[in-house]
Amino acid sequence: MSNPFKPTAGMTPPVLVGRKEDLEDFSYALDDGVGAPGRLMYVTGARGVGKTVMLNALGDIARKQGWLVIDETAESGFLNRLIGALQDDGKPRVGAITMPSGSLTIPGTPVDASLNLGSIQFSPSERALDFRRVMSQRLDRLEKHHLGILITLDEVQASSIKEIRALATAVQHLIREQRNIAFVFAGLPSMVEDVINDNVLTFLRRAERRHLGDVALDDVRQAFATTIALNGKHASENVLDRLAQATNGYPLMIQLVGYWTWRASEAGPQADDNDITITAAERGIAQAKIKLGDMVHGPAVDKxxxxxxxxxxxxxxxxxxxxxxxxxxxxxxxxxxxxxxxxxxxxxxxxxxxxxxxxxxxxxxxxxxxxxxxxxxxxxxxxxxxx
Ligand SMILES: Nc1ncnc2c1ncn2[C@@H]1O[C@H](COP(=O)(O)OP(=O)(O)OP(=O)(O)O)[C@@H](O)[C@H]1O
Ligand SMILES: [Mg+2]
The missing domain is CATH 1.10.10.10 (Winged helix-like DNA-binding domain superfamily/Winged helix DNA-binding domain)
Structure with missing residues (x-):
């Protein structure tokens, strides 16, 4: 049996625990029409709390309604990649052109002079104009069918502020023009704060904020029960309690505990009877803690x-x-x-x-x-x- 739990960054879990309300609010904002507050939103929270997974889930809602959804990560050059994705031909745009260098000989002089035309870089502000243009073109067609465009931008950080400024300014114009769009960005709390406190981007301060945190243990327990049963194994009430409690309601830990317990249940003497014993649960929890240290605590403390x-x-x-x-x-x-x-x-x-x-x-x-x-x-x- 394949392991149903997904302790991998950005992987949609078997059950998305405790986020129903956030998703319903977003769905409402899309239905509500142009200018609804929930269409401009940011998602923050600690590592492993489920920001990327939330962006994926929001994207799925918009896609289901027929919207065009473009997911990007705020790494250098993302504006260009967005423009590429928005263009019908899907071809990426060039961000810089290197001009050919030529050489010429000047008669009567002993040396050959070389001529280098250098390269031309397109600035983020020029790119913002391109972005607005391609967005408008796509929207012209989508809006005829009452559809729109959602852009999600993950891993927002201060180092990409220039491009974020260009993108956000373009988004602001499109909102003012009453276009049918939604924009959601996500990042660690301090990173997002740097971006929304940027003097140029004051309008982002009005964006709706979703600060993701722990989820309720009852919901975690229910998710374990459902996932284990649907995948052909069995766990007693006692084991379910122990698994849920060990997660502390922290989303990444739900997947780690689930994954390593499932694995532990497939090794050892009772591996064949599909029962997840308390021994397997304890082994899984111990392993999950070690993995959490490597994935979250270590990097967080080092930084x-x-x-x-x-x-x-x-x-x-x-x-x-x-x-x-x-x-x-x-x-x-x-x-x-x-x-x-x-x-x-x-x-x-x-x-x-x-x-x-x-x-x-x-x-x-x-x-x-x-x-x-x-x-x-x-x-x-x-x-x-x-x-
Ligand atoms: N609501 C949830 N219920 C159950 N599991 C979840 C939930 N949200 C996230 N997860 C799981 O937690 C893990 C981390 O999720 P995700 O990568 O979205 O976190 P993140 O906040 O984007 O972290 P980072 O800051 O490192 O990018 C994934 O394995 C995912 O499947
Ligand atoms: Mg993430």
Whole structure:
């Protein structure tokens, strides 16, 4: 039996847990007609929370209604790729033309002069005009049938701000012209914030925001039950409870726990009887935690500044929520200084304020991950030495 769970970035899961309302809102916005607020939207949240999968699901809704949907990632040159996709012939447009170099001999002089015409680069603003033109052409035809165009842009980041500006300005014009379009972009919270706070793109601040978070454990449990049963295996109530609880409602972990438990159930002595035992579940959960560390915790921690990392290590000394003033002491810093890093980590969806003056980890199992890695023990010794 093939494994139904999909712990891979951007892969649509067997059951999309807990996002029904978001999808219904978008569907409503498409039906609602030109200018509906939900047609301009951004999706943020921590790594693995399901942003890309959400863009795919929104795209599916629009496609089902007959819309043209173009999905792009905000890597350099995306405007050009969008224009290519919008053109009927589907051919990509050239972003630069390198002119031929020629040489000429000037009579009477001993040297040959060479002539280099260089290259011509098209700027993003010229590209924006092209984009508007091809969008308008496609819309002229689609709108006759009451259809439109949805553009989704994933992995939005500050480094592509010039092209995003060009694209968003063109989108703004098309909205003003009352064209039948929708535009949804997605990225990590701090990245998206940089983009919507850009001075040129003030209109994006009015876009609807979907900050994706954990999903309800009851829904997770139901998704496990359905997926396991539909794929020919069986799990007891007890096992289902344990699987759901181990995910903490974090979408990537749903797929990791499901995938590794399914695998564990296919190895070992009872592999043939289609029952997912509690032993298989525990083995799967342990493996899922390791994979989560490699896929999410490691990259997330590596990306942080040394001070933010120390802040997390100081938090990992506690078994539950940490007092912000105690953290500042452990870091040997003032509260105001430490709070700069606290704010940054909250913005990144890595920690959250659990009550006044207290913070806790938001990414599940990050505490365990930090404890399993050397620096935690170093800090522990340092703190003990200070006492
Ligand atoms: N609502 C959901 N229910 C169940 N599984 C989900 C849900 N959303 C996402 N997943 C699963 O979680 C994993 C991560 O999803 P996705 O790649 O969309 O996250 P992301 O937010 O785009 O992450 P990144 O920031 O790394 O790009 C995938 O394996 C996907 O199948
Ligand atoms: Mg993604």
């Amino acid at each position: 942080l500044s040394a001070m933010s990392r120390d802040y997390l290590l100081a938090m990992a000394q506690d078994d539950g929520p940490s007092s912000t003033s105690v953290i500042a002491k452990r870091l040997e810093r003032g509260l105001i200084y430490a709070n700069v890093y606290r704010t940054q980590l909250i913005k990144e969806d890595i920690i959250y304020q659990s009550s006044y003056g207290y913070v806790d980890f938001k990414l599940p199992y990050l505490r365990d991950y930090l404890r399993e890695h050397g620096a935690y023990h170093q800090m522990r010794r340092t703190i003990a030495g200070l006492r």
